[in-house]
Amino acid sequence: MRKLIYLLAFVPIFCFSQINGKQHEQLILRGATIINSTGAPPLGPVDIVIEKNIITKIQNVGYPGVPINENRRPKLSKNGVEINCEGSYILPGFIDTHGHIGGRSQGANPEYVFKLWMSHGITTIREPGGSLSHDLKLELKNSSEKNTIVAPRIIAFSTFSSRIKSPDEARDWVKDNAKKGSDGIKFFGAPPDVMQAAIEENKKLGLRSTAHHAQLNVVKWNVLNSARAGLNSMEHWYGLPEALFSDRIIQNYPANYNYQNEQHRFEEAGKLWKQAAKPYSEHWNNVMNELISLDFTISPTLNIYEASRDLHRARRAEWHDDYTLPSLWGFYAPSRISHGSYWHYWGTEQEIAWKENYRLWMTFLNEFKNRGGRVTTGSDSGYIYQLYGFAFVRELELLREAGFHPLEIIQSATLNGAEVLGLDHLIGSIELGKLADLIVIEENPLENLKVLYGTGAIKLDTNNNVTRVGGVKYTIKDGIVYDAKKLLKEVKAMVDLAKKEAGYKIKQPGIN
Numbered sequence: 001m002r003k004l005i006y007l008l009a010f011v012p013i014f015c016f017s018q019i020n021g022k023q024h025e026q027l028i029l030r031g032a033t034i035i036n037s038t039g040a041p042p043l044g045p046v047d048i049v050i051e052k053n054i055i056t057k058i059q060n061v062g063y064p065g066v067p068i069n070e071n072r073r074p075k076l077s078k079n080g081v082e083i084n085c086e087g088s089y090i091l092p093g094f095i096d097t098h099g100h101i102g103g104r105s106q107g108a109n110p111e112y113v114f115k116l117w118m119s120h121g122i123t124t125i126r127e128p129g130g131s132l133s134h135d136l137k138l139e140l141k142n143s144s145e146k147n148t149i150v151a152p153r154i155i156a157f158s159t160f161s162s163r164i165k166s167p168d169e170a171r172d173w174v175k176d177n178a179k180k181g182s183d184g185i186k187f188f189g190a191p192p193d194v195m196q197a198a199i200e201e202n203k204k205l206g207l208r209s210t211a212h213h214a215q216l217n218v219v220k221w222n223v224l225n226s227a228r229a230g231l232n233s234m235e236h237w238y239g240l241p242e243a244l245f246s247d248r249i250i251q252n253y254p255a256n257y258n259y260q261n262e263q264h265r266f267e268e269a270g271k272l273w274k275q276a277a278k279p280y281s282e283h284w285n286n287v288m289n290e291l292i293s294l295d296f297t298i299s300p301t302l303n304i305y306e307a308s309r310d311l312h313r314a315r316r317a318e319w320h321d322d323y324t325l326p327s328l329w330g331f332y333a334p335s336r337i338s339h340g341s342y343w344h345y346w347g348t349e350q351e352i353a354w355k356e357n358y359r360l361w362m363t364f365l366n367e368f369k370n371r372g373g374r375v376t377t378g379s380d381s382g383y384i385y386q387l388y389g390f391a392f393v394r395e396l397e398l399l400r401e402a403g404f405h406p407l408e409i410i411q412s413a414t415l416n417g418a419e420v421l422g423l424d425h426l427i428g429s430i431e432l433g434k435l436a437d438l439i440v441i442e443e444n445p446l447e448n449l450k451v452l453y454g455t456g457a458i459k460l461d462t463n464n465n466v467t468r469v470g471g472v473k474y475t476i477k478d479g480i481v482y483d484a485k486k487l488l489k490e491v492k493a494m495v496d497l498a499k500k501e502a503g504y505k506i507k508q509p510g511i512n
Protein backbone atom coordinates (compact mmCIF):
# COMPACT_ATOMS: atom_id res chain seq x y z
CA MET A 1 0.00 0.00 0.00
CA ARG A 2 2.74 2.41 0.92
CA LYS A 3 4.40 1.70 -2.40
CA LEU A 4 1.23 2.71 -4.17
CA ILE A 5 1.04 5.93 -2.19
CA TYR A 6 4.58 6.76 -3.17
CA LEU A 7 3.85 5.99 -6.78
CA LEU A 8 0.90 8.36 -6.69
CA ALA A 9 2.96 10.91 -4.87
CA PHE A 10 5.57 10.91 -7.61
CA VAL A 11 3.09 11.79 -10.32
CA PRO A 12 2.33 15.34 -9.17
CA ILE A 13 5.99 15.99 -8.37
CA PHE A 14 6.97 15.69 -12.00
CA CYS A 15 4.12 17.95 -13.08
CA PHE A 16 5.01 20.63 -10.56
CA SER A 17 8.71 20.48 -11.12
CA GLN A 18 9.15 23.13 -13.75
CA ILE A 19 8.58 26.84 -14.28
CA ASN A 20 5.56 28.02 -12.32
CA GLY A 21 6.05 25.07 -10.04
CA LYS A 22 4.34 25.70 -6.78
CA GLN A 23 4.65 25.47 -3.07
CA HIS A 24 2.56 22.83 -1.37
CA GLU A 25 0.36 23.23 1.64
CA GLN A 26 2.32 20.29 2.90
CA LEU A 27 5.29 18.48 1.36
CA ILE A 28 6.87 15.53 3.18
CA LEU A 29 10.31 14.23 2.23
CA ARG A 30 10.33 10.73 3.68
CA GLY A 31 13.07 8.57 5.05
CA ALA A 32 16.26 10.40 4.02
CA THR A 33 19.54 10.82 5.83
CA ILE A 34 20.06 14.51 6.48
CA ILE A 35 23.25 16.52 6.59
CA ASN A 36 21.81 19.58 8.28
CA SER A 37 24.94 21.77 8.10
CA THR A 38 24.87 22.87 11.73
CA GLY A 39 27.97 20.77 12.26
CA ALA A 40 25.93 17.73 13.28
CA PRO A 41 26.87 14.40 11.69
CA PRO A 42 24.51 12.74 9.17
CA LEU A 43 21.31 11.45 10.74
CA GLY A 44 18.52 9.24 9.41
CA PRO A 45 16.04 8.07 8.53
CA VAL A 46 14.06 11.27 9.05
CA ASP A 47 10.87 12.70 7.57
CA ILE A 48 10.98 16.42 6.80
CA VAL A 49 7.70 18.30 6.71
CA ILE A 50 7.52 21.50 4.68
CA GLU A 51 4.50 23.78 4.76
CA LYS A 52 4.54 26.19 1.81
CA ASN A 53 8.20 27.23 2.00
CA ILE A 54 8.96 26.61 5.67
CA ILE A 55 10.50 23.55 7.32
CA THR A 56 8.02 22.79 10.10
CA LYS A 57 9.04 19.35 11.29
CA ILE A 58 12.11 17.14 11.21
CA GLN A 59 11.04 13.77 12.57
CA ASN A 60 13.40 10.93 13.38
CA VAL A 61 11.58 7.80 12.12
CA GLY A 62 13.87 4.94 13.00
CA TYR A 63 17.28 3.35 12.63
CA PRO A 64 19.45 2.44 9.65
CA GLY A 65 18.92 -1.12 8.42
CA VAL A 66 15.57 -1.48 10.21
CA PRO A 67 12.12 -0.99 8.62
CA ILE A 68 10.78 2.49 9.33
CA ASN A 69 8.41 2.78 12.25
CA GLU A 70 5.23 3.91 10.50
CA ASN A 71 3.68 5.11 13.75
CA ARG A 72 6.30 7.77 14.15
CA ARG A 73 5.78 9.26 10.72
CA PRO A 74 4.12 12.66 10.32
CA LYS A 75 0.70 12.25 8.71
CA LEU A 76 0.08 13.41 5.19
CA SER A 77 -2.61 16.10 5.10
CA LYS A 78 -5.45 16.12 2.59
CA ASN A 79 -3.65 18.22 0.00
CA GLY A 80 -0.20 17.07 1.01
CA VAL A 81 2.42 15.62 -1.33
CA GLU A 82 5.09 13.16 -0.29
CA ILE A 83 8.33 12.01 -1.85
CA ASN A 84 10.03 8.78 -0.93
CA CYS A 85 13.63 9.72 -0.18
CA GLU A 86 14.72 6.45 1.44
CA GLY A 87 18.38 5.85 0.66
CA SER A 88 18.84 9.49 -0.33
CA TYR A 89 20.73 12.30 1.37
CA ILE A 90 19.25 15.74 1.95
CA LEU A 91 21.41 18.82 2.41
CA PRO A 92 20.64 22.53 2.55
CA GLY A 93 20.62 24.31 -0.81
CA PHE A 94 24.07 25.55 -1.80
CA ILE A 95 25.05 29.21 -1.66
CA ASP A 96 27.50 30.43 -4.31
CA THR A 97 29.06 33.59 -2.90
CA HIS A 98 30.58 34.58 -6.24
CA GLY A 99 28.09 34.00 -9.04
CA HIS A 100 28.10 36.18 -12.17
CA ILE A 101 24.85 35.86 -14.09
CA GLY A 102 26.57 35.20 -17.41
CA GLY A 103 28.07 38.04 -19.31
CA ARG A 104 27.93 39.78 -22.67
CA SER A 105 31.34 38.58 -23.82
CA GLN A 106 30.54 35.01 -22.78
CA GLY A 107 27.17 35.00 -24.56
CA ALA A 108 25.71 33.20 -21.54
CA ASN A 109 22.10 34.25 -20.98
CA PRO A 110 20.53 34.18 -17.51
CA GLU A 111 18.30 31.16 -18.20
CA TYR A 112 21.31 29.04 -19.18
CA VAL A 113 23.26 30.11 -16.10
CA PHE A 114 20.32 29.73 -13.71
CA LYS A 115 19.51 26.20 -14.90
CA LEU A 116 23.13 25.12 -14.57
CA TRP A 117 23.15 26.46 -11.01
CA MET A 118 19.78 25.00 -10.01
CA SER A 119 20.66 21.61 -11.52
CA HIS A 120 23.63 21.56 -9.13
CA GLY A 121 21.58 22.41 -6.06
CA ILE A 122 22.61 26.08 -5.91
CA THR A 123 19.60 27.89 -4.49
CA THR A 124 21.24 31.23 -3.60
CA ILE A 125 23.94 33.28 -5.30
CA ARG A 126 25.67 36.53 -4.50
CA GLU A 127 25.98 38.46 -7.76
CA PRO A 128 29.18 40.44 -7.32
CA GLY A 129 28.46 42.95 -10.04
CA GLY A 130 29.04 42.21 -13.69
CA SER A 131 27.82 43.07 -17.13
CA LEU A 132 24.09 42.96 -16.30
CA SER A 133 22.43 46.33 -15.89
CA HIS A 134 21.33 47.17 -12.37
CA ASP A 135 17.67 47.21 -13.44
CA LEU A 136 17.83 43.80 -15.12
CA LYS A 137 19.59 42.33 -12.12
CA LEU A 138 16.89 43.61 -9.78
CA GLU A 139 14.18 42.36 -12.14
CA LEU A 140 15.72 38.88 -12.12
CA LYS A 141 16.07 39.05 -8.34
CA ASN A 142 12.40 39.93 -7.96
CA SER A 143 11.26 37.23 -10.38
CA SER A 144 13.35 34.70 -8.49
CA GLU A 145 11.84 35.86 -5.19
CA LYS A 146 8.36 35.33 -6.63
CA ASN A 147 9.48 32.04 -8.20
CA THR A 148 8.17 33.02 -11.61
CA ILE A 149 11.51 31.98 -13.12
CA VAL A 150 13.73 28.97 -12.39
CA ALA A 151 16.58 30.70 -10.60
CA PRO A 152 18.44 30.78 -7.32
CA ARG A 153 17.81 33.60 -4.84
CA ILE A 154 19.86 36.54 -6.02
CA ILE A 155 21.75 38.74 -3.59
CA ALA A 156 22.62 41.68 -5.81
CA PHE A 157 25.85 43.55 -5.14
CA SER A 158 27.03 46.53 -7.17
CA THR A 159 30.55 47.22 -8.34
CA PHE A 160 31.95 50.31 -6.64
CA SER A 161 32.55 53.09 -9.15
CA SER A 162 36.17 53.58 -10.21
CA ARG A 163 35.55 57.26 -10.88
CA ILE A 164 35.17 58.34 -7.25
CA LYS A 165 37.85 60.73 -6.05
CA SER A 166 36.91 61.85 -2.54
CA PRO A 167 35.39 60.48 0.69
CA ASP A 168 32.33 62.74 0.26
CA GLU A 169 31.70 61.47 -3.23
CA ALA A 170 32.14 57.93 -1.92
CA ARG A 171 29.50 58.42 0.79
CA ASP A 172 27.05 59.87 -1.72
CA TRP A 173 27.61 56.97 -4.11
CA VAL A 174 27.08 54.45 -1.31
CA LYS A 175 23.83 56.11 -0.18
CA ASP A 176 22.58 56.19 -3.74
CA ASN A 177 23.47 52.53 -4.23
CA ALA A 178 21.44 51.59 -1.15
CA LYS A 179 18.51 53.67 -2.36
CA LYS A 180 18.55 51.83 -5.68
CA GLY A 181 17.88 48.54 -3.89
CA SER A 182 21.33 46.99 -4.01
CA ASP A 183 22.23 44.46 -1.32
CA GLY A 184 25.85 45.46 -1.07
CA ILE A 185 29.04 46.55 -2.75
CA LYS A 186 31.94 44.79 -4.36
CA PHE A 187 35.13 46.83 -4.38
CA PHE A 188 38.15 46.41 -6.62
CA GLY A 189 40.20 48.88 -4.61
CA ALA A 190 40.42 52.68 -4.44
CA PRO A 191 42.54 55.28 -2.63
CA PRO A 192 42.56 54.57 1.15
CA ASP A 193 40.40 57.55 2.20
CA VAL A 194 37.79 56.61 -0.39
CA MET A 195 37.77 52.94 0.69
CA GLN A 196 37.51 53.93 4.35
CA ALA A 197 34.57 56.29 3.77
CA ALA A 198 32.69 53.94 1.44
CA ILE A 199 33.03 50.86 3.67
CA GLU A 200 32.03 52.83 6.78
CA GLU A 201 29.00 54.45 5.14
CA ASN A 202 27.85 51.15 3.64
CA LYS A 203 28.09 49.47 7.02
CA LYS A 204 26.15 52.30 8.64
CA LEU A 205 23.35 51.67 6.14
CA GLY A 206 23.32 47.97 7.05
CA LEU A 207 24.53 46.71 3.69
CA ARG A 208 27.20 44.08 3.07
CA SER A 209 30.51 44.41 1.29
CA THR A 210 33.25 42.40 -0.32
CA ALA A 211 36.38 43.15 -2.33
CA HIS A 212 38.67 41.83 -4.99
CA HIS A 213 41.82 43.66 -3.94
CA ALA A 214 43.20 44.30 -7.42
CA GLN A 215 46.95 44.73 -7.78
CA LEU A 216 46.60 48.36 -8.86
CA ASN A 217 45.63 49.54 -5.37
CA VAL A 218 46.92 46.84 -3.11
CA VAL A 219 50.14 48.40 -1.87
CA LYS A 220 48.35 51.11 0.09
CA TRP A 221 45.26 49.09 0.95
CA ASN A 222 45.31 45.32 1.46
CA VAL A 223 42.80 42.95 3.08
CA LEU A 224 43.88 43.90 6.57
CA ASN A 225 43.02 47.56 5.90
CA SER A 226 39.66 46.45 4.53
CA ALA A 227 38.90 44.23 7.50
CA ARG A 228 39.82 47.00 9.96
CA ALA A 229 37.51 49.40 8.11
CA GLY A 230 34.63 46.92 8.44
CA LEU A 231 34.57 45.12 5.09
CA ASN A 232 32.71 41.80 5.45
CA SER A 233 34.61 39.59 3.07
CA MET A 234 37.26 39.23 0.42
CA GLU A 235 37.08 37.46 -2.95
CA HIS A 236 39.83 35.27 -4.39
CA TRP A 237 43.10 35.84 -2.56
CA TYR A 238 44.68 39.05 -3.86
CA GLY A 239 45.56 41.47 -1.10
CA LEU A 240 46.14 38.66 1.37
CA PRO A 241 49.78 37.85 0.45
CA GLU A 242 50.36 41.61 0.46
CA ALA A 243 49.07 41.80 4.04
CA LEU A 244 51.53 39.01 4.78
CA PHE A 245 54.61 40.66 3.26
CA SER A 246 57.45 40.95 5.77
CA ASP A 247 60.47 41.61 3.53
CA ARG A 248 59.00 43.88 0.84
CA ILE A 249 56.14 46.28 0.24
CA ILE A 250 55.62 45.78 -3.49
CA GLN A 251 55.23 42.46 -5.30
CA ASN A 252 58.38 41.38 -7.14
CA TYR A 253 57.26 42.47 -10.61
CA PRO A 254 59.74 41.84 -13.48
CA ALA A 255 60.82 44.98 -15.35
CA ASN A 256 58.85 44.11 -18.49
CA TYR A 257 55.59 43.51 -16.59
CA ASN A 258 52.41 45.11 -17.89
CA TYR A 259 49.16 44.66 -15.95
CA GLN A 260 47.16 44.81 -19.17
CA ASN A 261 49.01 41.72 -20.39
CA GLU A 262 47.11 38.92 -18.66
CA GLN A 263 49.85 36.35 -19.12
CA HIS A 264 52.04 38.70 -17.06
CA ARG A 265 49.29 39.29 -14.53
CA PHE A 266 48.44 35.65 -13.89
CA GLU A 267 51.96 34.29 -14.26
CA GLU A 268 53.37 36.69 -11.65
CA ALA A 269 50.35 36.13 -9.40
CA GLY A 270 51.43 32.50 -9.34
CA LYS A 271 54.65 33.56 -7.58
CA LEU A 272 52.97 35.82 -5.05
CA TRP A 273 52.27 33.54 -2.08
CA LYS A 274 55.98 32.65 -2.05
CA GLN A 275 56.75 36.32 -1.37
CA ALA A 276 54.53 36.35 1.74
CA ALA A 277 55.56 35.47 5.29
CA LYS A 278 56.10 31.74 5.80
CA PRO A 279 53.20 29.62 7.15
CA TYR A 280 53.05 29.68 10.96
CA SER A 281 55.61 32.49 11.21
CA GLU A 282 54.83 35.27 13.68
CA HIS A 283 53.58 37.74 11.05
CA TRP A 284 51.50 35.05 9.30
CA ASN A 285 49.90 34.13 12.62
CA ASN A 286 49.25 37.74 13.61
CA VAL A 287 47.54 38.65 10.34
CA MET A 288 45.38 35.54 10.43
CA ASN A 289 44.36 36.08 14.04
CA GLU A 290 43.50 39.73 13.48
CA LEU A 291 41.34 38.90 10.44
CA ILE A 292 39.47 36.30 12.48
CA SER A 293 39.00 38.69 15.41
CA LEU A 294 37.44 41.18 12.95
CA ASP A 295 34.94 38.48 11.83
CA PHE A 296 36.36 38.71 8.31
CA THR A 297 35.25 36.16 5.70
CA ILE A 298 37.18 34.63 2.81
CA SER A 299 35.46 33.59 -0.41
CA PRO A 300 38.49 31.98 -2.04
CA THR A 301 37.15 30.84 -5.45
CA LEU A 302 39.95 28.26 -5.64
CA ASN A 303 38.48 26.67 -8.74
CA ILE A 304 38.72 29.72 -10.96
CA TYR A 305 42.54 29.58 -10.95
CA GLU A 306 42.78 25.84 -11.45
CA ALA A 307 43.67 26.08 -15.12
CA SER A 308 46.74 28.00 -13.98
CA ARG A 309 48.11 24.86 -12.35
CA ASP A 310 46.56 22.37 -14.80
CA LEU A 311 45.34 23.92 -18.00
CA HIS A 312 44.72 20.55 -19.62
CA ARG A 313 42.39 19.40 -16.86
CA ALA A 314 40.24 22.52 -16.88
CA ARG A 315 40.14 22.71 -20.68
CA ARG A 316 39.20 19.05 -21.18
CA ALA A 317 36.60 18.71 -18.40
CA GLU A 318 34.01 16.28 -19.77
CA TRP A 319 31.05 18.64 -19.28
CA HIS A 320 32.31 21.10 -21.89
CA ASP A 321 31.17 18.74 -24.68
CA ASP A 322 27.50 18.87 -23.78
CA TYR A 323 26.98 21.92 -21.58
CA THR A 324 29.36 24.69 -22.67
CA LEU A 325 27.87 27.16 -25.13
CA PRO A 326 29.90 27.85 -28.30
CA SER A 327 30.13 31.54 -27.34
CA LEU A 328 31.55 30.61 -23.94
CA TRP A 329 34.01 28.16 -25.48
CA GLY A 330 35.15 30.91 -27.84
CA PHE A 331 35.60 33.28 -24.90
CA TYR A 332 37.87 30.80 -23.09
CA ALA A 333 40.27 30.47 -26.05
CA PRO A 334 43.71 32.10 -25.77
CA SER A 335 43.24 35.83 -26.22
CA ARG A 336 45.02 39.08 -25.43
CA ILE A 337 41.63 40.68 -24.80
CA SER A 338 39.15 38.26 -23.13
CA HIS A 339 39.51 38.43 -19.35
CA GLY A 340 41.03 35.26 -17.95
CA SER A 341 42.08 33.81 -21.32
CA TYR A 342 45.75 34.34 -20.58
CA TRP A 343 47.14 31.32 -22.42
CA HIS A 344 49.56 33.26 -24.61
CA TYR A 345 52.23 30.69 -23.87
CA TRP A 346 51.24 28.88 -20.69
CA GLY A 347 53.56 25.98 -19.97
CA THR A 348 55.18 23.72 -17.45
CA GLU A 349 57.02 26.49 -15.59
CA GLN A 350 53.85 28.49 -14.97
CA GLU A 351 51.91 25.42 -13.82
CA ILE A 352 54.61 24.29 -11.39
CA ALA A 353 54.79 27.77 -9.84
CA TRP A 354 51.01 27.77 -9.44
CA LYS A 355 51.03 24.37 -7.75
CA GLU A 356 53.29 25.83 -5.07
CA ASN A 357 51.10 28.95 -4.93
CA TYR A 358 48.07 26.76 -4.23
CA ARG A 359 49.91 24.82 -1.53
CA LEU A 360 50.69 27.99 0.44
CA TRP A 361 47.24 29.47 -0.14
CA MET A 362 45.46 26.28 0.94
CA THR A 363 47.64 26.07 4.06
CA PHE A 364 46.44 29.54 5.03
CA LEU A 365 42.78 28.77 4.29
CA ASN A 366 42.67 25.52 6.23
CA GLU A 367 44.35 27.02 9.28
CA PHE A 368 42.11 30.12 9.04
CA LYS A 369 39.12 27.75 9.18
CA ASN A 370 40.64 25.72 12.03
CA ARG A 371 41.07 28.86 14.15
CA GLY A 372 37.43 29.84 13.66
CA GLY A 373 37.63 31.93 10.48
CA ARG A 374 34.72 31.81 8.04
CA VAL A 375 35.37 30.46 4.54
CA THR A 376 32.53 30.50 2.01
CA THR A 377 32.17 28.76 -1.33
CA GLY A 378 32.19 30.90 -4.44
CA SER A 379 32.76 29.81 -8.02
CA ASP A 380 33.27 32.94 -10.20
CA SER A 381 32.20 30.77 -13.15
CA GLY A 382 32.11 31.91 -16.74
CA TYR A 383 35.85 32.49 -16.98
CA ILE A 384 38.98 30.36 -17.34
CA TYR A 385 37.20 27.15 -18.47
CA GLN A 386 35.00 27.05 -15.35
CA LEU A 387 31.35 26.29 -16.05
CA TYR A 388 28.43 27.40 -13.89
CA GLY A 389 27.30 24.74 -11.41
CA PHE A 390 30.06 22.27 -12.26
CA ALA A 391 32.69 24.74 -11.02
CA PHE A 392 30.94 25.04 -7.67
CA VAL A 393 31.37 21.29 -7.13
CA ARG A 394 35.01 21.61 -8.14
CA GLU A 395 35.34 24.33 -5.48
CA LEU A 396 34.12 21.80 -2.90
CA GLU A 397 36.74 19.31 -4.04
CA LEU A 398 39.47 21.93 -3.75
CA LEU A 399 38.41 22.77 -0.20
CA ARG A 400 38.82 19.06 0.48
CA GLU A 401 42.32 19.24 -0.98
CA ALA A 402 43.00 22.21 1.32
CA GLY A 403 42.25 19.94 4.27
CA PHE A 404 38.60 20.68 5.10
CA HIS A 405 36.54 17.76 6.41
CA PRO A 406 33.60 17.02 4.06
CA LEU A 407 31.17 18.25 6.74
CA GLU A 408 33.17 21.48 7.02
CA ILE A 409 32.92 21.80 3.24
CA ILE A 410 29.14 21.43 3.25
CA GLN A 411 28.97 24.08 5.99
CA SER A 412 31.20 26.39 3.95
CA ALA A 413 28.90 25.86 0.96
CA THR A 414 25.72 26.60 2.90
CA LEU A 415 25.63 28.11 6.40
CA ASN A 416 28.82 30.15 6.05
CA GLY A 417 27.48 31.74 2.88
CA ALA A 418 24.21 32.52 4.64
CA GLU A 419 26.11 34.11 7.54
CA VAL A 420 28.21 36.42 5.40
CA LEU A 421 25.07 37.55 3.60
CA GLY A 422 23.24 38.09 6.90
CA LEU A 423 20.65 35.47 5.92
CA ASP A 424 21.47 32.68 8.35
CA HIS A 425 18.15 33.17 10.14
CA LEU A 426 16.45 32.10 6.87
CA ILE A 427 18.70 29.75 4.94
CA GLY A 428 21.94 27.77 5.15
CA SER A 429 20.92 24.83 7.32
CA ILE A 430 18.10 22.32 7.74
CA GLU A 431 16.42 23.60 10.88
CA LEU A 432 12.88 24.25 12.00
CA GLY A 433 11.47 27.55 10.81
CA LYS A 434 13.99 27.98 8.01
CA LEU A 435 13.11 28.23 4.35
CA ALA A 436 12.88 24.94 2.46
CA ASP A 437 15.94 25.28 0.24
CA LEU A 438 17.17 21.71 -0.05
CA ILE A 439 19.09 19.24 -2.16
CA VAL A 440 18.03 15.60 -2.56
CA ILE A 441 20.70 13.23 -3.88
CA GLU A 442 20.77 9.44 -4.01
CA GLU A 443 24.47 9.15 -3.14
CA ASN A 444 26.47 10.24 -0.11
CA PRO A 445 28.40 13.40 -1.01
CA LEU A 446 30.57 13.07 2.12
CA GLU A 447 31.96 9.84 0.69
CA ASN A 448 32.63 11.31 -2.76
CA LEU A 449 31.99 14.95 -3.63
CA LYS A 450 32.05 14.05 -7.33
CA VAL A 451 28.51 12.65 -7.02
CA LEU A 452 27.38 16.29 -6.96
CA TYR A 453 28.51 16.92 -10.56
CA GLY A 454 25.62 16.97 -13.00
CA THR A 455 27.50 14.34 -15.00
CA GLY A 456 27.73 12.17 -11.88
CA ALA A 457 30.56 9.97 -10.61
CA ILE A 458 31.95 6.90 -12.36
CA LYS A 459 31.29 3.58 -10.62
CA LEU A 460 31.64 -0.08 -11.54
CA ASP A 461 28.41 -1.77 -10.47
CA THR A 462 28.07 -5.25 -8.98
CA ASN A 463 27.77 -6.72 -12.51
CA ASN A 464 31.01 -5.00 -13.54
CA ASN A 465 29.17 -2.55 -15.75
CA VAL A 466 30.55 0.99 -15.81
CA THR A 467 27.83 3.30 -14.57
CA ARG A 468 27.31 6.85 -13.43
CA VAL A 469 25.87 7.56 -10.02
CA GLY A 470 24.69 10.74 -8.44
CA GLY A 471 23.94 14.12 -9.85
CA VAL A 472 21.48 16.09 -7.73
CA LYS A 473 18.01 14.54 -8.06
CA TYR A 474 15.82 17.33 -6.76
CA THR A 475 16.68 20.91 -6.02
CA ILE A 476 14.08 22.39 -3.71
CA LYS A 477 13.90 26.14 -3.45
CA ASP A 478 11.28 27.92 -1.36
CA GLY A 479 9.46 24.60 -1.02
CA ILE A 480 9.20 24.17 -4.80
CA VAL A 481 10.61 20.92 -6.16
CA TYR A 482 12.69 21.02 -9.34
CA ASP A 483 13.80 17.92 -11.21
CA ALA A 484 17.53 18.74 -11.38
CA LYS A 485 18.29 16.25 -14.13
CA LYS A 486 15.54 17.64 -16.31
CA LEU A 487 16.96 21.14 -15.87
CA LEU A 488 20.35 19.88 -17.02
CA LYS A 489 18.74 18.27 -20.07
CA GLU A 490 17.21 21.63 -20.90
CA VAL A 491 20.67 23.19 -20.74
CA LYS A 492 21.99 20.57 -23.15
CA ALA A 493 19.13 21.32 -25.53
CA MET A 494 20.08 25.03 -25.47
CA VAL A 495 23.70 24.16 -26.22
CA ASP A 496 22.74 21.71 -28.98
CA LEU A 497 20.58 24.35 -30.61
CA ALA A 498 23.30 27.02 -30.42
CA LYS A 499 25.77 24.61 -32.01
CA LYS A 500 23.33 23.61 -34.73
CA GLU A 501 22.53 27.20 -35.60
CA ALA A 502 26.19 28.11 -35.86
CA GLY A 503 27.39 24.80 -37.33
CA TYR A 504 29.77 24.75 -34.37
CA LYS A 505 31.97 21.97 -33.04
CA ILE A 506 34.08 22.35 -29.93
CA LYS A 507 37.73 22.31 -30.94
CA GLN A 508 40.88 22.60 -28.87
CA PRO A 509 42.96 25.79 -29.20
CA GLY A 510 45.31 25.82 -32.18
CA ILE A 511 43.94 22.61 -33.70
CA ASN A 512 41.84 23.05 -36.80
Ligand SMILES: [Zn+2]
Pocket: 098, 100, 128, 380
Ligand atom coordinates in the same frame (compact mmCIF):
# COMPACT_ATOMS: atom_id res chain seq x y z
ZN1 LIG B 1 34.16 37.55 -10.38
